[in-house]
Amino acid sequence: MGGLALLGGLVLLAQSASTTRLSEILADPPPTTGVVIAALLLVLLGAFTKSAQVPFHFWLPAAMVAPTPVSGYLHSATMVKAGVYLVARFAPAFAAVGPWRPLVLTVGLATMLLGAWRALFADDLKQLLALSTVSQLGFLMVLFGAGSPELAEAGCLMLLAHAVGKAALFMVVGVIDHQAHTRDLRNLSGLGRRMPVLAVTATVLAFSVAGVGPVVGFLGKEHAFDGLLESHFAGATAVLVGVVAGSVLTFAYSMRFLWGAFATKRSSESGHDAVGPAVPRATPLFVAPAIVLGVASVAFGVAPSLVTGLMNEASLAIQPDAVVGALSLIPHLGTAFVLSILVITAGSLLFLSRRAMEPWDRLAHRLPAASHSYELTIRALNRVADTVTGIVQHGSLPLYVTVVLFTFLALPGVVLLSETSLPTDLQLADSPMQAAVGVIVIGAALATALSRRRFAAVLALGATGYGIAVLWVLQGAPDLAITQLLVETVTVVVFVLVLRQLPDSFRAPRRGQLTRVLIAGLVGVMMTAFVLVTTGARVAPPVSSSYAELAVEEAGGKNVVNVILVDLRAFDTLGEITVLLVAALGITSLVVAARLPRSGAANAEAGRNAGESP
Amino acid sequence: MIPLRSRILDVGVRALFHTLLLVSLFFLFRGHNQPGGGFAGGLVAGAAFVLLWMARRRDAVVTLRATPETFLGLGLLAAVTTALVPVIGSGRMLESASVTWSAPLGDVTVYSVLAFDIAVYLIVLGFVAVALRRLGNDGPDDVARS
Numbered sequence: 001m002g003g004l005a006l007l008g009g010l011v012l013l014a015q016s017a018s019t020t021r022l023s024e025i026l027a028d029p030p031p032t033t034g035v036v037i038a039a040l041l042l043v044l045l046g047a048f049t050k051s052a053q054v055p056f057h058f059w060l061p062a063a064m065v066a067p068t069p070v071s072g073y074l075h076s077a078t079m080v081k082a083g084v085y086l087v088a089r090f091a092p093a094f095a096a097v098g099p100w101r102p103l104v105l106t107v108g109l110a111t112m113l114l115g116a117w118r119a120l121f122a123d124d125l126k127q128l129l130a131l132s133t134v135s136q137l138g139f140l141m142v143l144f145g146a147g148s149p150e151l152a153e154a155g156c157l158m159l160l161a162h163a164v165g166k167a168a169l170f171m172v173v174g175v176i177d178h179q180a181h182t183r184d185l186r187n188l189s190g191l192g193r194r195m196p197v198l199a200v201t202a203t204v205l206a207f208s209v210a211g212v213g214p215v216v217g218f219l220g221k222e223h224a225f226d227g228l229l230e231s232h233f234a235g236a237t238a239v240l241v242g243v244v245a246g247s248v249l250t251f252a253y254s255m256r257f258l259w260g261a262f263a264t265k266r267s268s269e270s271g272h273d274a275v276g277p278a279v280p281r282a283t284p285l286f287v288a289p290a291i292v293l294g295v296a297s298v299a300f301g302v303a304p305s306l307v308t309g310l311m312n313e314a315s316l317a318i319q320p321d322a323v324v325g326a327l328s329l330i331p332h333l334g335t336a337f338v339l340s341i342l343v344i345t346a347g348s349l350l351f352l353s354r355r356a357m358e359p360w361d362r363l364a365h366r367l368p369a370a371s372h373s374y375e376l377t378i379r380a381l382n383r384v385a386d387t388v389t390g391i392v393q394h395g396s397l398p399l400y401v402t403v404v405l406f407t408f409l410a411l412p413g414v415v416l417l418s419e420t421s422l423p424t425d426l427q428l429a430d431s432p433m434q435a436a437v438g439v440i441v442i443g444a445a446l447a448t449a450l451s452r453r454r455f456a457a458v459l460a461l462g463a464t465g466y467g468i469a470v471l472w473v474l475q476g477a478p479d480l481a482i483t484q485l486l487v488e489t490v491t492v493v494v495f496v497l498v499l500r501q502l503p504d505s506f507r508a509p510r511r512g513q514l515t516r517v518l519i520a521g522l523v524g525v526m527m528t529a530f531v532l533v534t535t536g537a538r539v540a541p542p543v544s545s546s547y548a549e550l551a552v553e554e555a556g557g558k559n560v561v562n563v564i565l566v567d568l569r570a571f572d573t574l575g576e577i578t579v580l581l582v583a584a585l586g587i588t589s590l591v592v593a594a595r596l597p598r599s600g601a602a603n604a605e606a607g608r609n610a611g612e613s614p
Numbered sequence: 615m616i617p618l619r620s621r622i623l624d625v626g627v628r629a630l631f632h633t634l635l636l637v638s639l640f641f642l643f644r645g646h647n648q649p650g651g652g653f654a655g656g657l658v659a660g661a662a663f664v665l666l667w668m669a670r671r672r673d674a675v676v677t678l679r680a681t682p683e684t685f686l687g688l689g690l691l692a693a694v695t696t697a698l699v700p701v702i703g704s705g706r707m708l709e710s711a712s713v714t715w716s717a718p719l720g721d722v723t724v725y726s727v728l729a730f731d732i733a734v735y736l737i738v739l740g741f742v743a744v745a746l747r748r749l750g751n752d753g754p755d756d757v758a759r760s
Contacts, residue, residue, distance in 0.1 A: 478649040482641075486657030490742055493664045497749040563646070563727075570730060574693055577737040581686045584744040588683060591748040 002056065006046025006086075012039035022089065029093040037098040043090060044103060051083025051137045054111045058374065061130040080137055081159065088144035088155065092319040095147025101233060104145030109242040111138025116249030120256060120354060125173045125183045128257055129166065132209065132250070136162045139246060142239060143224055144318070150227035152315040152322035157220035160300070160307065165208040165217060168293035169257075172202045175286055176261060180279045185260025192262030194279055198287050199262040201294040208297045210254035211247060212344060216300035216307070219327055221247065221343075225336035227323075244339055251347025256354065304328060398516075405523050413526050416533060434474055441467035449520070453505045455496065462492040620669070627669040634662035642735050643728070652731035656738025663739070667746050682747045685740030693733035696726065 014020045016030040016039065030036050047053075052060035060080065087104060095101050115135030122128040140162070143155035175198060176191065177183045192199040207213045211221030228240040300307050304327035315322040350357070429435040444463035451457040465488035472481035638658035645651030 479651070479654070482649055482654045483657070486654060486661065490657060490660055490664070490745075493742075494745045494749065497745060570697070570727070573730070573734065574697060577693060577734055578690065580737055580741050581690055584686055584741045585683065587744055587748050 002046045002049025005042045005049070009039045009042025009044075009046060012036075013043065026089065026093045029097075032097050040090070040094055040097060040100055041103075043086065044100070047083035047086040047141075048107060049083070050086070051080050051141065052111075052134050053083070053107050053138060053141060054114055055373075057111060057115065057134045060134055061127055080133065081140075081163075084137060084140045084144060084159070087141060088152075088318050091145050091147035092152075092321075093147075095145070095233075101146060102235070105142055105235065105239055108138045108141030108145055109239065109246070111135065111141065112246040113138075113242065113249065116246055116253060119253040120249060120350075121358065123184055123186055123260075125176065125185055125188075125257065125261055126170070127183075128185075128253065128260075129169055129173060132253060132257075133162075133166055135246065135250060136166070136209070139224075139243065142243060143227075146231065146233060146236075146239070147319070148227065148231040148233055148236075149319055149321045150230045150323050151224065152319040153311055153324050154220055154223035154227045156311050156314045156318070157216065157223055157307075157327075160311070161208055161211075161215070161217035161220045161297070164293050164297050164300070165205045165215075168205045168290040168297070169202065169209070171290040171293075172198060172205065172261070175282045175290070178286070179282050185257075188261060190264040191279060193264065195262075195281060195287075197291070198282065199258075201287070201291050202261060203258055204294045204298055205290070206254040206258050208301070210251045210347070211340070212251065214301045215297050216304075217297070218301060218340075219304060222336050222340065225339050226334075229335055230323075244343060247343045248346040248350060251343055252350040252354065255347065255351040259351075398512075402519060405519055409519075409522055409526055412530060416526070416529060431474065434471065437467050437470045437474070441471075454499045454502060455504070458492060458495045458499060461495075462488055465491070623669045627665050631662050631666050634665070635659055638662065638735075642731060645731055646727070652734030653738055655731075656735040657742075659735070659739045660742030663742055663746060667750060671750075682740055682743030685736050685743055689733045689736030689740055691733075692729055692736065696729040696733060699726075 012035055013025060013030070016033065016036050017025045017028070019025060049056040091100075091104070095104075112135050115131050115133075115138060119128050119131035119135060122131055136158070140155060140158055143151045143158060173183060175195075176188070179195075180188060180191065182188065204213075204215060208215035208217035211217045224243065225240070228236055228243060308327050311327065312324040315324050429438065441464050444460045444467060447460040448457050448464065451460060465484060469481045469484040469488065472478075472484055638655040640655075641650035641658055642652055642655035643650075645655065
């Protein structure tokens with residue numbers, strides 16, 4: 001759904017900007033119209049779903065069943081950041097347009113707060129990290145979505161901090177899960193003593209997420225507070241309050257993560273089947289990836305010059321007027337630093353008093369869940385699709401053909417009647433021979449339509465084809481004639497092969513005969529008129545006039561038809577032979593599947609292949 | 615419904631089958647400069663297969679110990695290879711080239727598009743063969759053989 005909205009939005013946007021290059025759209029944004037606003041709303045919808053923003057956040061924790069490396073990859077680095085990236089690119093140009101800024105900031109803040117709140121009460125460590133990711137994505141959405149020059153670098157720093165920290169934390173949980181066979185923090189006790197290296201690594205990483213200590217996350221958070229204090233857009237102060245509240249929650253759940261994973265708990269706090277001291281130690285190689293990222297987290301924090309260049313460059317790429325500068329770990333004693341201390345204090349208090357908060361969490365769970373309404377929507381969508389398919393795909397072949405022919409009559413037919421005129425310099429025939437062949441073709445066509453037997457109809461149809469091949473010969477087009485002749489032969493053979501399975505003669509239809517005759521006649525008249533008009537309607541010189549020279553000069557061939565097929569227009573041919581191949585495979589799979597003993601798998605395969613063949 | 619095997623057709627096909635295949639190759643190779651080409655060649659070869667099938671209820675592919683789908687696969691492989699080889703040599707997709715070889719009886723020029731023509735030939739022939747094998751057989755024993 002999000003992808004579809006995104007596609008629609010981008011198409012609308014590209015239309016109004018009359019270019020599909022993102023850089024050009026951003027450098028010269030189209031004027032604010034209703035279409036542009038609608039396009040931006042669709043783009044935002046796509047970004048929100050991709051990056052798991054409220055109310056589309058539920059899929060991310062639900063995707064937790066994947067193995068740990070997959071989760072780490074999915075949740076920390078690439079996929080969920082796609083929406084953030086999208087917003088980051090668009091925000092500088094469009095933040096001030098229409099509802100963009102209020103919408104992005106509201107959704108981002110709501111996501112940050114909701115994700116962090118839920119993480120504070122999650123019992124599954126992986127679930128906790130997933131909800132934390134949701135929260136951090138909300139934070140990033142706020143930082144980038146504001147489109148404020150002061151916030152671009154803070155966003156980049158937080159992006160880096162989150163990518164490094166969260167990937168490693170997922171690996172830490174993976175190690176715990178593998179060694180202890182549980183991720184439920186109520187059942188874990190004493191792991192910190194058993195695996196001290198892992199515990200220290202996790203502590204560093206969790207602090208980076210929480211934005212405390214000599215780690216890269218701290219740099220990001222300080223920058224974010226500073227940037228928000230200096231930003232000028234309306235509501236910046238309210239956003240700052242929201243971000244501080246979210247940071248308090250973030251600090252609290254980070255502490256809870258560490259406590260839950262590694263602390264030695266009193267028996268009253270852990271479940272009856274607590275595991276801990278007996279857990280086998282992890283091999284060094286198993287823990288190494290997390291340690292590497294943990295060290296990186298500290299290194300980037302202690303020596304920010306390592307990433308200054310990258311961060312400045314990224315910020316300027318996102319926003320040419322971004323405020324960038326040298327990064328420093330030592331905070332200047334200002335409002336931002338006071339806010340950081342406030343976050344740590346309030347977060348610690350919240351962590352210690354989390355028991356008292358639990359009734360509030362239960363209350364929050366009574367609210368209608370977003371996932372529930374999502375399921376309702378999907379079910380309704382399926383019902384509508386079923387109904388529509390029932391009406392459109394009724395399975396009557398004659399009716400399908402009627403609809404197709406009727407469309408052909410209605411659309412080009414109306415244009416033909418209203419806009420064009422027949423050419424005047426028509427000749428009945430160029431030679432007596434041509435006229436004779438024409439009569440034969442017409443006779444064969446009539447025979448096809450009037451025949452009561454299938455085989456006779458097919459043979460008569462073949463005769464019209466051979467007649468037309470003779471016409472090509474008379475016109476001096478041997479290539480076309482050869483092809484027409486051979487195609488006609490093969491078509492007749494294939495027809496006969498298929499018709500063997502059907503009764504010999506047609507069953508005369510009881511009713512609707514007149515309608516069919518009428519439609520067939522109209523299509524015939526229409527087609528004739530169409531051919532006459534289109535041959536007379538050429539206004540531009542034909543593109544083929546240069547092909548005769550090109551064929552000899554560039555391709556070195558004297559048979560123009562063949563050179564066009566395999567050289568000048570070889571791409572077309574490549575596509576056509578591929579279609580031919582798929583059609584042949586469709587025959588194979590349909591026939592083979594139909595002859596196999598009826599089983600679900602065979603039917604499914606036949607259906608799939610039938611869908612693919614043209 | 616299918617007429618019984620006819621002796622005349624049988625003998626006729628024996629004479630015609632290989633001739634037709636040769637004609638199809640003739641079409642294939644002369645296509646660059648004269649009427650013919652991979653499409654027409656493939657259709658002629660397909661017609662030969664059809665004749666054999668009509669005379670003996672047997673498709674020629676069986677003697678080759680291949681499935682008709684093999685032709686399709688080889689054809690597409692040839693087509694895509696022809697399309698991509700110029701890219702490796704820093705050309706554009708499907709760009710053509712030619713090599714002239716001075717043979718004792720006169721110069722022979724081979725064009726790279728011939729490979730593409732062969733691909734078309736194989737796929738057209740494969741299509742006919744598939745139609746014969748899959749639509750022409752009736753019993754389940756035919757499926758077992760495929």
